Amino acid sequence: MANYSEAPSSETRDAIIAYFVNAAQAFGIPKSIGEIYGLFFATDAPLALDDVIEQLQISKGSASQGIRFLRSINALNPTYIPGDRRDHFKAETSLRRIADGLIKERIKPQLASGAEQLKAIQNQTRKTELGEYQDQLATIRTWSKKADLVLPFVSKFLGDKSKPTVI
Amino acid sequence: MANYSEAPSSETRDAIIAYFVNAAQAFGIPKSIGEIYGLFFATDAPLALDDVIEQLQISKGSASQGIRFLRSINALNPTYIPGDRRDHFKAETSLRRIADGLIKERIKPQLASGAEQLKAIQNQTRKTELGEYQDQLATIRTWSKKADLVLPFVSKFLGDKSKPTVI
């Protein structure tokens, strides 16, 4: 286990950080970002860039980019601290809000680019290989639609209010 | 666009392959695996290892491992060809079956390892920092449960039979 020097270190805190490092990597998200979120998650008080650098012993660049990313998916919320010029944040703990952020910032754009790519193929293909790949293209279209439809559903499912769910 | 030499190459076919390369990378799956699935998907006839190597111009090792992976998630189905000793496959085109394969082979194990890690933290923590991180641990437990619950719904949602869905 990493030995994050300085500051209120603890076995449990570091284990929580390790937990998020794993989770992040399962999502294809860099280790450093998992560490950063884990640190915020494990810490009650709002933290600033400096705290992250100090407690995780990572570079300013990594910390800055990591915080930016986490903010972009709403995994960190700005917290104003009077008399301190630095930006402070606290971890967002609503799974749904984070999932929504991820969906909006990463998954949706990916789906959109896929859809574009598909449209380009279709335009290009109609002119040349008529009928040749129609089945395959139809299958992909079906998939795209389903992917689009499932997202709001996942979001709702992860929502805080546990409502009865019927499919 | 790659110029996959040999065999029935075509603009559209290669565009479909490119589509799957992108999709794969969005999932953190290696490019070569996206290519392989794309090739199978775009090809009606069953293909064997050799065909993959020849048409995609990739190494035997990559092709072998890629096919193994795709089989493990049920993205390729074995197809028997009389009089040919080589193993042939066709692409699975049911999104649900592939998703189920991915869930069972990759996501579930990941969740399980997370759950183990969490349990270890809890055991370790009870003895030492009583109450210190109880809120955080409770939050993680909630998340884990939701993640477990959402998977079967996603699977059902991607199912072929379009049934009315109510949340």
Next chain:
DNA sequence: CAGGGAGTTCAAGAAAAAATGAACACGGCC
């Protein structure tokens, strides 16, 4: 408006992941 704290950027180096290909099974078939 000079100085300095806070945060960003990005080229270069370090680390991790994927691809390669040669060596190694395994199993028919002659």
Next chain:
DNA sequence: GGCCGTGTTCATTTTTTCTTGAACTCCCTG
């Protein structure tokens, strides 16, 4: 048994991705 076709393994190389840190931009403050 020896050979050949098929597929797997895994150490090495290549490619990609992540991290670092120094230079830079913005503002705020005196």
